[in-house]
Amino acid sequence: MENHTIDFPGAQEFARPRSRRDFFKSLAVAGAGATAASMLMSKEASAQTSDVDIANFALTLEYLEAEFYAMAVDSGVLSGDALGVVKNLADHEAQHVTALKDLLESVGATPVEKPAFTFPEDALSSQSSILELAATLEPVGVGAYLGAAPLISSPDILAAAGSIAGVEGEHVVAVNWLLGVVPYANEAFPKALTLDEVSAAVAPFMGGQMMSTGGPALPPREAYRLGPL
């Protein structure tokens, strides 16, 4: 049998100060709106990408997907298997938006507003153009969650990220199926993306703007390189 190995990055690359982790735990326990919000604004907190920033980053991605799929369902160009799959995509992403907003509010944080998205002119012109864009967006969603997961402190937020990431992976497979890609599931180790890679992939839909987390600046690219590559 062929040998397969995972090339793990160094552990210290992802090590986070103990005080940061304790901070978020106390934040989650406190869950008090005003107090938590002001703590988030503190200099100490802004030195690191927090769980809240990661959740807001994910929320922006989910807004983008939800809006695109809602428009795709309304476009009238989908039928048959594709319509069924895309209806579920729209439904799932809308549920992810709601879930992430609820999660952010439950720890006293403010969910970012939905940005104004723009899509290529012909994005909704045919079934194949919709599916091609879906095939572009879904692996970005997977990669974003896989890249973020090891940076998350809260078990609750990690559980949510894992759950949603898995569903985005299923979306990849369903879209592959519609596009005639065989085998439909074809990655032994789906890839993590860096925050920069995710942001760059999404920028064309945000008028060239990079994504906002509503919080401190994004960490350097290297700090986000995670997982089997």
Add this chain to the structure above:
Amino acid sequence: MSEVESRVPIGLDRETSRRNFLKTAAWTGAAFSAMGIGGFGVAIRRAEAQGEYKTYEGLGDAAILQFAYQLELLEGTFYAEGVEAGLFEDAFLEQIVAIRDHEMAHADAIATTLGELGAEVPATPQFTFPNGTFTDPTAFLELAATFEPVGIGAYQGAAPALESKDILAAAISIHNAECQHRCAINILNLVNPPNDLAFEEALPIEDVQAAVKPFGITG
């Protein structure tokens, strides 16, 4: 159905003859949904109520990986035997071969990591499968549809308990592959649309252990 008929490989041209199987697959899915959760908000409450994280947390990374290794071997062996039995052709065969390769790659990667941790790589269990698993493609795919959610639930349940962020990064990637498998098996089972869950579901370790015990994993 006669033995000879049941051994005819399933390919794309046979899809329509297998509609009846959908009912079984749907029932299986419903059973897992009932066992699982309807969104992570519920999951969190459930986890808190049952101490779900703690059950995995008590194990430590090496023990979690040793258990995951056996799960991957179970899946890999299952798919390898399915391929060798000649149950499938065309796109069906390509997908089963890919999943087999993925599960074996997961097992190899986990074994390598256990070695790096200085932990023992478990011996391969003596797996047993129900009669007819490798003679009837529909029975095979039915079993596949029950295996994948167990693997997903195990990784998702264990993830928050992992100490090492490196191992977490690998586990969450493998979890994603298992989710992709679940959706691919849905396609082979003619579940349409195959992307049928808004949230994937974690399983408490007791549920995972109970699910795999009949197949020979007792550790």
